[in-house]
Amino acid sequence: MPLLIQNRGLDRISATTELFDKYPHLQENARTFHSKPLVDVDPKCLLYVQQREFAATTPADSNVSVIGSDDATTCHLVVLRHTGSGAVCLAHCDGSSTWSEIPLLVKAVTSLSNVGKEGRLELHLVGGFNDESKTSHKLSHSILAAFQKQKEDIHLETCCITEMNDIIVDGNHRPIVYGIGVNVKTGDVFPSSFTYKGPAEELRSARTFTGGQMADIYDSSQGRVKIGPCKWSPNLDIAFWLSQNDDTILKYLSTSPMAEPPHFVQHMKSTIQFLLEHPDSDSLFPGGQPQFYHRTERGDWERATQS
Numbered sequence: 001m002p003l004l005i006q007n008r009g010l011d012r013i014s015a016t017t018e019l020f021d022k023y024p025h026l027q028e029n030a031r032t033f034h035s036k037p038l039v040d041v042d043p044k045c046l047l048y049v050q051q052r053e054f055a056a057t058t059p060a061d062s063n064v065s066v067i068g069s070d071d072a073t074t075c076h077l078v079v080l081r082h083t084g085s086g087a088v089c090l091a092h093c094d095g096s097s098t099w100s101e102i103p104l105l106v107k108a109v110t111s112l113s114n115v116g117k118e119g120r121l122e123l124h125l126v127g128g129f130n131d132e133s134k135t136s137h138k139l140s141h142s143i144l145a146a147f148q149k150q151k152e153d154i155h156l157e158t159c160c161i162t163e164m165n166d167i168i169v170d171g172n173h174r175p176i177v178y179g180i181g182v183n184v185k186t187g188d189v190f191p192s193s194f195t196y197k198g199p200a201e202e203l204r205s206a207r208t209f210t211g212g213q214m215a216d217i218y219d220s221s222q223g224r225v226k227i228g229p230c231k232w233s234p235n236l237d238i239a240f241w242l243s244q245n246d247d248t249i250l251k252y253l254s255t256s257p258m259a260e261p262p263h264f265v266q267h268m269k270s271t272i273q274f275l276l277e278h279p280d281s282d283s284l285f286p287g288g289q290p291q292f293y294h295r296t297e298r299g300d301w302e303r304a305t306q307s
Contacts, residue, residue, distance in 0.1 A: 002148045003123070004155045010148065016140045016162045029157070030164035033126070034176040036191050041066050041181050043196040044299025047218060047225070050197065051075060052208045054091035054101075055218035056108035059185045063223035063295040070179020070193050071264070073256040074135040076127035076143055076161060079182045079189050080109050080154070084119020087112035088184055091214070095139040101214045102146035108216065110152065123147060124158035124182075124189045129175040130166040131256050137162055158189060174259035199293040199301035200227050202274040203284065207232075209271050225293040225301060234279035238272050 002009040005023050013019050020027050045065035049055050055067050067090040069077050074094075081088040089108045093101060109121065125143065128136030140162045147154055160177060167176045181192040207215070210232035217225055241249060246265045250257035253268050278284055285291065292304040 003144065004153055007155070010144075010156070012148070013144065014141075016137060016144075016164075019144070019159070020164060026156075026159045027164060030160040033158055033160045033189075034165060034191065039181060039190045039192045041068055041192055041194065042299075043194075046181075046194065046196065048194055048197050049090050049092050049217065050201075050204045050208065051092045051094055052096060052212065052214050053204065053217045054078075054089055054105055054108065054214065055216065056087065056089035056105075056112060057184055057218065057220035058088075058112050059086040061184060061220055061223065064184055064218075064220075066181045066183055068179065068181035068192055068194055071261055071267075072127040072178055073175055073254075073259045074128055074131055074139060076125060076136075076139055077180050078105060078143065079124040079126075079158075079180070080105050081122050081124075081182070081187050082109050082113040082119050083122060083187070084117050085113035086184070086187065088182055088187060090180075090182055093139065093143060093214075095135070095142065097213060098139070098142040099146050099149075102143065103150065104214060104216070106150050106152060106154075112220065121152055121154045122157045122187075123154050124180075125156070126158065126160045126165065126177055126180050126189075126191075127175065128162040128165055129256075129259060130163055130173045131259065132173075133255070135255050172258040174256075178261060199225055199303070200291060202270055203227060203230070203291070205267065205271040206230070206275050206278070209275065223295060224304065227291045227293070228281075229285035229288050229290055230281050232275065232281045235275070236279075239276055241272050242269055 047064040047067045049069040069092045076093050078091045087109045089105050165175050177191045179193045182189045207230040249265050293301040294304050296302045
């Protein structure tokens, strides 16, 4: 089935402008969404999703109340939820392999739901802006097209993407909303930003930096975060970036240099430093096993000992 908008199948579209012209209520919904205040989320109930990651859970999860992600410029944040079971998935998509990623998200939600029962799959898309290279436009179109190819009925509810998530600041285009959270108990999706991006923030960033594919980072049945095993080779050449100025790093390591959040350069440097300190990824995964993290009684994520 195609994507559904107001219970009617979406015809093939060639661009987001065509989508918003045809369905003006989506424009109104996007304006309403990006005008909402940022919600402050307690890290003790948060499951943070980094770029090229996704996580899914259900309202029964006692370890996670909110799944969130931010720092999306040209990237898109995707929330898919089944209204009957409440199963929900959040992904941070960067366009690396959209057509193979979207089926993973659908499967993550349907595997946690009895889709034959009441309820429907609802989709919320947030991210991108009017960037010069049209990276956001291409990703918006790819994601919509990939969802249209799924066999399940999927209802597009929020579409705050690209031109509907764009603002001009000091003459430069940038996103209005960089991050979102989804309340796994209620399904509410809201703008947010996060200071805590763990567990294993640098390891997970290193995985993406070295070309890791979209990864499911959470096992909801056991309430634990799973990272890796990751694979990268020693590359001392990347030390070059640590001596470069901020403008050079932004120019060459970002898809949108004028729109990045202020901590982007420091984030890139700490990721590169981590890779230099751990040139052999195998040392981080003894016996080729993933790293697991569980929620402590204090609410922190703690590395679990190997069983």
